[in-house]
Amino acid sequence: MLHKSLKELPKDFLWGASTSAYQVEGASLEDGKGPSCQDVKEVPEGTSDLKVCADEYHHYKEDIALFAEMGLKTYRFSISWSRILPEGTGAVNPQGIAYYNHLIDECVKYHIEPLVTMFHFDMPAALDQRGSWSNPESVEWFLNFAKVMFANFGDRVKYWLTINEQNMLTLVGPVIGTLMIPAGTKNVLKETYQQNHHMLVAQAKAMVLCHQMLPQAKIGPAPNISLVYPASCRPEDILASQNFNAIRNWLYLDMAVYGRYNNLVWAYLEEHDAAPDFAPGDAEALASAHPDFLGCNYYSTATVGAWKEEADQGKADQAVLPGAEGLFASVKNPYLPRTEFDWEIDPVGFRNTMREIYSRYHLPIIITENGLGAYDTLGEDGRIHDQYRINYLRQHIEQLRLAVSDGVEMMGYCPWSAIDLISTHEGMKKRYGFVYVDRDEFDLGTMKRYRKDSFYWYKQVIASNGDDLDDLK
Numbered sequence: 302m303l304h305k306s307l308k309e310l311p312k313d314f315l316w317g318a319s320t321s322a323y324q325v326e327g328a329s330l331e332d333g334k335g336p337s338c339q340d341v342k343e344v345p346e347g348t349s350d351l352k353v354c355a356d357e358y359h360h361y362k363e364d365i366a367l368f369a370e371m372g373l374k375t376y377r378f379s380i381s382w383s384r385i386l387p388e389g390t391g392a393v394n395p396q397g398i399a400y401y402n403h404l405i406d407e408c409v410k411y412h413i414e415p416l417v418t419m420f421h422f423d424m425p426a427a428l429d430q431r432g433s434w435s436n437p438e439s440v441e442w443f444l445n446f447a448k449v450m451f452a453n454f455g456d457r458v459k460y461w462l463t464i465n466e467q468n469m470l471t472l473v474g475p476v477i478g479t480l481m482i483p484a485g486t487k488n489v490l491k492e493t494y495q496q497n498h499h500m501l502v503a504q505a506k507a508m509v510l511c512h513q514m515l516p517q518a519k520i521g522p523a524p525n526i527s528l529v530y531p532a533s534c535r536p537e538d539i540l541a542s543q544n545f546n547a548i549r550n551w552l553y554l555d556m557a558v559y560g561r562y563n564n565l566v567w568a569y570l571e572e573h574d575a576a577p578d579f580a581p582g583d584a585e586a587l588a589s590a591h592p593d594f595l596g597c598n599y600y601s602t603a604t605v606g607a608w609k610e611e612a613d614q615g616k617a618d619q620a621v622l623p624g625a626e627g628l629f630a631s632v633k634n635p636y637l638p639r640t641e642f643d644w645e646i647d648p649v650g651f652r653n654t655m656r657e658i659y660s661r662y663h664l665p666i667i668i669t670e671n672g673l674g675a676y677d678t679l680g681e682d683g684r685i686h687d688q689y690r691i692n693y694l695r696q697h698i699e700q701l702r703l704a705v706s707d708g709v710e711m712m713g714y715c716p717w718s719a720i721d722l723i724s725t726h727e728g729m730k731k732r733y734g735f736v737y738v739d740r741d742e743f744d745l746g747t748m749k750r751y752r753k754d755s756f757y758w759y760k761q762v763i764a765s766n767g768d769d770l771d772d773l774k
């Protein structure tokens with residue numbers, strides 16, 4: 302669709318940036334924090350552990366001041382479950398509450414709206430030992446954690462996100478270090494989708510609780526949504542793309558919005574004796590929850606063709622998922638360039654994805670992640686010339702403006718990441734931030750913060766409410 306002129310973004314558009322607790326905070330066992338699954342996992346060879354990260358725990362004042370200087374209207378961060386409840390349930394850690402109170406107060410001081418993710422890949426290790434999300438009690442564990450957060454921070458936090466990328470937890474949990482399947486499990490697919498079911502019920506109950514405890518607040522899910530393209534117009538390839546769209550995307554949004562399982566996914570699970578068991582009341586709980594908006598992480602699209610035995614099973618992560626027997630085979634999209642870390646770059650796919658989401662669900666969308674992981678270097682001039690990141694973000698914001706002109710209701714855009722942090726499985730060297738942190742993979746350096754070129758550019762974008770996307774003068 303061609304537009305003669307572009308629609309303006311709303312005046313209260315939430316320009317922001319994102320991080321997550323376990324990737325940015327550090328202080329992994331400090332001030333009463335219990336270990337999470339991320340603190341006890343074996344990190345991939347050649348990558349940093351998650352003990353110090355960007356040390357935001359000790360630098361939050363400086364960091365929030367930088368975010369304010371950039372003009373952020375919102376800061377998306379997550380709350381570490383085991384910093385608040387070291388054992389996952391039971392005693393609350395007052396120092397954990399104090400830390401997030403300080404962080405939120407600092408945001409409020411600069412008129413930055415806190416956008417809080419309740420769970421971002423960091424199950425308390427103590428709960429993993431009790432069966433993690435396989436344990437039906439996990440629904441109540443999460444609800445209790447939600448209640449503590451709403452009670453302590455709900456007076457200042459208006460926007461909440463439930464579970465970050467539940468679809469990636471389910472599809473590639475082991476890569477991220479999260480999926481804990483009890484030893485001896487026979488039907489791993491069933492166990493995985495039983496965990497997924499518990500998360501879906503936990504999310505639904507948390508949304509209802511949020512609306513009860515905080516009537517002014519707004520809450521939504523935060524899956525990673527990538528439209529899945531068919532490799533060709535061959536009808537079998539179309540079926541394959543429908544299969545993967547259902548498993549990767551619509552399962553999560555259909556459930557969050559309509560409170561029911563996607564029919565293709567359900568048929569697939571039944572076929573493999575993997576349909577999750579419902580506890581009494583689950584169906585009602587799922588149907589009773591209504592998100593106020595949809596948070597979506599977007600990095601790229603995916604492309605699939607009909608399943609074939611010799612399909613490339615290659616490496617898997619959030620952007621590159623292997624095929625699934627009988628359903629689809631992943632293929633490389635020959636039209637798309639790739640990042641230094643081999644993720645496809647598809648700005649037009651960003652518009653495609655937003656259009657599709659909005660036409661299916663008709664809820665406002667906030668992009669909770671989008672960004673470019675790259676090997677940034679601190680130059681001798683003390684600057685980081687990340688023009689490649691500016692180019693990437695510009696192309697995506699252009700498409701966001703086009704999507705808005707297509708009639709998609711967008712409420713905000715939060716690139717990943719506000720500041721450099723540790724990647725899920727590719728270490729510190731894969732940087733995403735607007736702010737450079739002076740540390741390497743293993744050498745903790747000075748931890749000094751540097752504004753990258755993208756920092757100044759994004760500041761200009763925000764100041765013009767998305768009109769001025771030109772290079773820096």
Ligand code: BG6
Nearest residue numbers: 321465466619674723724725726
């Ligand atoms: C998303 C996650 O999958 O992508 C983030 O929500 C993650 O936690 C981001 O860091 C980028 O992925 P990666 O693997 O490059 O860190």
